[in-house]
Each structure stands twice: as structure tokens, then as C-alpha cells.
Amino acid sequence: MIDMNPSTNSKAPAELGQSFGKTSGSKFDRKARLRWSNQLFRMICIGSALFVCLVLLCILVLMLRTGVLTFSNVSLTEFFFSTNWDPENEHYGALTFILGTLALTSLTMLISIPISVIIAVFLAEMTPKWLRNLLRPVLDLLVGIPSVVYGFLGLTLLIPWLRNLSGHDLADGLLAASIVLTIMVLPTISRISDDAISAVPNKYRDAAYALGANRFQTVFRVVLPAARSGIMYAVILGMARAIGETMAVVMVIGNTAQLPNSLFTPTAVLTSNIVMQISSVEFDSTWNYGLYMMGFILLAISLLMIVAVRILQKKGGRYS
Amino acid sequence: MQPFIEMNKLNLYYGEFHALKDVSVQIPERAITAFIGPSGCGKSTLLRTLNRMNDRIPGARVEGRVAIGGIDIYSGEVHVESLRKKIGMVFQQPNPFPKSIYDNVAFGPKQHGIRGKKKLDELVEQSLRSAVLWDEVKDDLRRPALSLSGGQQQRLCIARALAVEPDILLMDEATSALDPISTFKIEELTHELKDRYTIVMVTHNMQQAARVSQQTVFFLNGEVIEHDATRQLFANPVDSRTQDYISGRFG
Numbered sequence: 228m229i230d231m232n233p234s235t236n237s238k239a240p241a242e243l244g245q246s247f248g249k250t251s252g253s254k255f256d257r258k259a260r261l262r263w264s265n266q267l268f269r270m271i272c273i274g275s276a277l278f279v280c281l282v283l284l285c286i287l288v289l290m291l292r293t294g295v296l297t298f299s300n301v302s303l304t305e306f307f308f309s310t311n312w313d314p315e316n317e318h319y320g321a322l323t324f325i326l327g328t329l330a331l332t333s334l335t336m337l338i339s340i341p342i343s344v345i346i347a348v349f350l351a352e353m354t355p356k357w358l359r360n361l362l363r364p365v366l367d368l369l370v371g372i373p374s375v376v377y378g379f380l381g382l383t384l385l386i387p388w389l390r391n392l393s394g395h396d397l398a399d400g401l402l403a404a405s406i407v408l409t410i411m412v413l414p415t416i417s418r419i420s421d422d423a424i425s426a427v428p429n430k431y432r433d434a435a436y437a438l439g440a441n442r443f444q445t446v447f448r449v450v451l452p453a454a455r456s457g458i459m460y461a462v463i464l465g466m467a468r469a470i471g472e473t474m475a476v477v478m479v480i481g482n483t484a485q486l487p488n489s490l491f492t493p494t495a496v497l498t499s500n501i502v503m504q505i506s507s508v509e510f511d512s513t514w515n516y517g518l519y520m521m522g523f524i525l526l527a528i529s530l531l532m533i534v535a536v537r538i539l540q541k542k543g544g545r546y547s
Numbered sequence: 548m549q550p551f552i553e554m555n556k557l558n559l560y561y562g563e564f565h566a567l568k569d570v571s572v573q574i575p576e577r578a579i580t581a582f583i584g585p586s587g588c589g590k591s592t593l594l595r596t597l598n599r600m601n602d603r604i605p606g607a608r609v610e611g612r613v614a615i616g617g618i619d620i621y622s623g624e625v626h627v628e629s630l631r632k633k634i635g636m637v638f639q640q641p642n643p644f645p646k647s648i649y650d651n652v653a654f655g656p657k658q659h660g661i662r663g664k665k666k667l668d669e670l671v672e673q674s675l676r677s678a679v680l681w682d683e684v685k686d687d688l689r690r691p692a693l694s695l696s697g698g699q700q701q702r703l704c705i706a707r708a709l710a711v712e713p714d715i716l717l718m719d720e721a722t723s724a725l726d727p728i729s730t731f732k733i734e735e736l737t738h739e740l741k742d743r744y745t746i747v748m749v750t751h752n753m754q755q756a757a758r759v760s761q762q763t764v765f766f767l768n769g770e771v772i773e774h775d776a777t778r779q780l781f782a783n784p785v786d787s788r789t790q791d792y793i794s795g796r797f798g
């Protein structure tokens with residue numbers, strides 16, 4: 228054992244010995260100090276966790292407190308099960324927006340997950356190094372582009388193209404919005420999945436190839452399953468972004484409070500409706516409360532989806 | 548004995564680096580051949596030339612001839628996946644997939660088109676029995692493979708390799724990451740397997756080579772220094788470098 232007690236070599240002339248003596252002190256030994264700093268660190272961790280929960284709770288309460296005021300004038304059934312949103316004439320049915328958000332998010336994920344995973348597989352497993360080194364930073368840049376820009380692209384390029392393709396006079400609607408959202412979340416999902424796939428240890432690939440598996444089998448039956456939790460995480464992030472995205476959606480969805488009968492019919496979702504109306508409503512009107520309630524529903528949907536994905540992941544993740 | 552694997556003037560380069568130099572070795576069928584030599588002398592490299600795992604390393608280049616059962620495995624007609632199906636490989640670090648025990652063993656057969664639960668169940672059981680792991684895991688084949696101990700994981704990897712019904716088993720220091728008891732179990736296992744498989748094992752543990760192999764090849768800096776029956780090589784090494792190595796003077 229090395230003697231760490233500075234009092235025994237107090238005669239040591241070296242500065243190191245001196246400073247050692249100062250910081251550790253004679254009574255306050257290393258062990259106690261360690262225990263104390265461990266405790267402190269624990270407290271900080273617990274404290275920040277509690278703080279985060281508190282913030283989340285505050286947000287929920289804040290939205291809900293104003294939101295529930297809706298129901299002093301509107302019945303629950305009307306709000307949740309009617310598609311008639313016409314506040315000027317006292318109709319407050321929010322079902323169109325709720326369904327719209329669910330449909331838009333699902334459609335977006337349906338398109339973007341397969342494409343993103345294929346891009347990620349390409350980046351991580353098949354692309355030559357120089358191309359990978361080019362594409363990764365480009366994708367990272369795309370993540371940071373403001374959503375209005377994507378909205379403009381949708382307006383000027385996508386919508387005219389969809390009009391031609393579908394023959395509708397207005398092509399604004401769920402398809403246009405979900406394509407714009409797909410382009411927005413694609414870089415996020417594919418880059419995080421790419422990192423997850425790249426992090427799969429080579430020993431699994433070696434094992435698969437040594438068994439005579441080909442590249443396709445190795446990637447799809449070994450590498451992707453091993454990267455599953457990382458890909459799930461990427462999907463959650465992408466989905467959270469898609470649910471909450473407002474600007475780009477407002478620009479291409481058509482903003483009409485009607486249940487769409489096709490993917491090319493103008494409609495509205497929770498976010499687009501809130502942002503279109505919130506600045507023109509009176510502060511203590513039912514209309515305003517209704518928009519708050521819709522904000523709360525948005526929050527609830529995104530939290531529920533994230534929890535659902537977590538549960539799915541836990542179930543599937545037994546072997547990882 | 549009829550040679551089964553024949554290497555003839557085999558050279559391998561990693562870019563500029565000359566890793567295997569004019570290697571000519573003949574390996575007999577249904578016996579254990581051990582490659583010994585100090586770290587970095589090219590044992591793993593040589594093993595990987597036998598199932599063409601070096602194809603995966605960018606910049607690796609092979610010259611010369613490797614024939615298995617008379618067929619040049621580097622000729623254009625050879626289908627790499629079919630070749631690897633005939634040659635199982637066990638790695639230094641146990642590397643079961645993060646899947647269940649069952650799925651690990653069934654993985655190979657499935658990739659080669661074997662379907663049907665009954666057939667797969669049979670193959671899994673038979674392979675696990677061959678790898679002397681069956682009794683330890685038969686109660687719950689759905690358990691994650693990664694919950695097994697290191698020694699069990701390595702035997703699972705052997706079972707997984709056996710499940711595709713290979714002729715040859717390559718073992719690259721398969722026991723070096725394991726404790727003595729697990730090592731002993733795997734040595735016992737190779738002893739049983741050698742009647743059915745041609746086993747090529749790399750080890751830097753000379754006692755292990757002496758214990759389990761029939762043929763030993765001593766390797767140094769990418770060159771074959773000496774190749775003989777194991778007993779002969781350890782008792783009367785011809786080359787002084789072999790003598791130095793097996794008496795523990797270097798390596």
C-alpha cells in the first residue's frame with residue numbers, strides 16, 4: 228500500500244506534497260471526500276430528473292388548465308366526435324384535426340421509415356468511403372434547415388407537380404404535407420439509423436459471413452436487428468418532429484376544416500389549425516380554450532406515441 | 548493420409564505488407580491440425596484464406612493456390628457462400644448473435660434455405676448435442692444467447708457452425724478468451740469432433756496444440772518453419788527456431 232496520508236511526510240519539501248496536504252486535509256480523508264462527492268453527484272442527477280419531470284408536468288397542467296375551460300360551453304362528445312369546426316357559429320368539433328394529425332403522422336412515417344432505413348443501410352454498409360464522407364455532412368446540414376424553407380419547396384415544386392399528376396385543381400392536402408414532412412424527417416431518421424448500424428460490432432458480420440450468409444442476409448437478418456433499438460430511437464425522434472411540425476404543414480395542407488375524401492383534398496391538422504387561428508381569437512373565448520385543448524391533445528398524442536414505441540421496443544428487445 | 552486441404556505457394560498481401568510468404572501446407576482429412584506461432588505471424592490470416600474471409604478485407608490480395616478436396620477455391624467458378632457453408636469458423640471472441648439460443652443455431656440453415664420447424668428443431672438439437680451444450684440449455688432455447696457464460700457462448704458458436712453441416716471447422720484461438728474449465732470442455736469437444744470433421748485450429752498455447760492436435764505447423768513471420776506430426780514436432784524439432792519457440796524462449 229502506498230501511504231497517502233500527507234501528515235507522515237510533512238517534511239517533504241516538494242510543492243506537490245504541500246498542495247496535497249492542503250487539499251486533502253488531515254481529518255478529511257480521500258474516502259470520505261469521494262463518498263461525499265458521490266452523494267452530491269447523485270443528488271444532482273436525481274434533482275435534474277425531478278426538474279425535467281416537473282417541467283413536463285407544468286406544461287401539461289398549463290395546457291390542460293386553459294383547455295378544459297372549453298368544456299364549460301362544449302360537450303366532450305361534440306369536441307372529440309364532431310367534425311364540425313365552425314367557432315363563429317358555436318360549433319367546436321375537433322375530430323377533423325385529431326384524425327388529420329394521426330393520419331398525417333402515420334402516412335409520413337409509412338413513407339419515411341422504409342426510405343430512411345434504406346438510405347441508412349446504404350450509407351453504413353454499401354457506400355464507398357469517399358461518398359459516405361460526402362453524404363453524411365450533407366444529411367447533417369439538411370437536419371438543420373428551417374422548416375419554412377421546406378414549406379416553400381413544397382409550395383413551388385411539389386404542389387404544381389402533384390396537381391399535374393392527380394388532376395385536382397388544388398393538390399394541397401395530406402399527401403403534399405406528408406411528402407414535405409418525409410423530406411424533413413428523412414435526414415434525421417437516416418443519419419441516426421446510420422450511426423446505429425455503423426455501431427453494430429463487426430464480429431456479428433463476420434459470424435454471418437462465415438456461415439455462408441450473403442450480404443443481403445447479413446444486413447437484414449443480423450445487422451438491422453442488432454441495430455434495432457437505435458433505429459427505433461431515430462424513428463421516435465422523426466415522429467416527434469412530424470407530429471409537431473407546423474410551418475411546413477401550414478404551407479401545403481390547404482387549411483380547411485373538413486374531413487378529406489382524398490389525399491389531395493385540402494384539410495387541416497392540430498398544429499396548422501392552432502397556428503392559423505390563435506392570433507385572431509379573443510383571449511377568454513371558448514374558441515381560444517378549444518385551441519388550447521387541441522394543443523394539449525397534440526402533446527398527449529406525441530407522448531402516447533413515444534411511450535408506445537418504447538413499449539414495443541422493450542418487448543422486441545428481449546434478445547439485445 | 549490423403550491431403551484434404553492443399554496450399555501451394557500461397558502468398559497474401561495486405562496492401563504493401565507481405566503477410567503470408569510462399570506457404571505450402573497439406574492438411575489431412577478428419578484430424579486436428581494446429582497452427583502455432585507468436586502473435587502477428589499470420590495464423591489468423593492463413594485461416595481466413597481457407598474460407599475466403601479475407602475477401603472482406605479491402606486491399607488484401609492472394610496469390611498461389613488453395614485447393615480443398617481438389618478444387619481451387621480461388622478459381623472463378625467457386626461460389627463463396629457455398630464454400631463458407633462447407634467451412635465453419637469459430638472466432639477468438641465468442642460472437643453469438645444478439646438473438647435467442649435457438650435462433651443462433653438455426654440462423655445458418657435458414658440462410659441456406661432450410662424451412663420447416665421440424666427439420667430446424669432437429670438440426671438445432673443435433674448441433675447443440677454435438678457441441679455438448681444441449682443438456683445445459685435444452686430447458687429454454689428461447690433464452691438470449693448473450694445470457695450464457697463465455698464458455699457456453701463459445702460452444703454455442705461451435706453449434707451454430709456445425710448446424711450448416713460443414714466438412715471443415717476453423718478455430719481461431721477459440722479458447723484464448725475462456726477460463727481453464729471452459730477451455731478443457733472445448734478441447735474435449737474438438738477431440739470428439741475430429742472423427743467427423745477436418746479441424747484446423749490456431750493457438751498460441753503450445754500445450755493445447757500438443758494435447759489435442761495430430762499435426763502441428765509452426766509459423767513465423769508469415770512463413771512455415773516446420774510442419775510435422777505433433778508428437779514428432781514437439782519431441783524432435785528439426786529447426787532451431789522451432790526448438791526455441793516450443794521451449795518458450797520467445798513468443
Ligand SMILES: Nc1ncnc2c1ncn2[C@@H]1O[C@H](COP(=O)(O)OP(=O)(O)O)[C@@H](O)[C@H]1O
Binds near residue numbers: 561585588591593
Ligand atoms: N486487415 C489487415 N490489414 C492489414 N494488416 C493486417 C490485417 N490483419 C492482419 N494484418 C497484419 O498481418 C500480420 C498477421 O496478422 P494475423 O494473421 O492476425 O496474426 P496472428 O493471428 O498470427 O496473430 C500482422 O502483422 C498484422 O498486423
Ligand SMILES: [Mg+2]
Binds near residue numbers: 592
Ligand atoms: Mg490471430
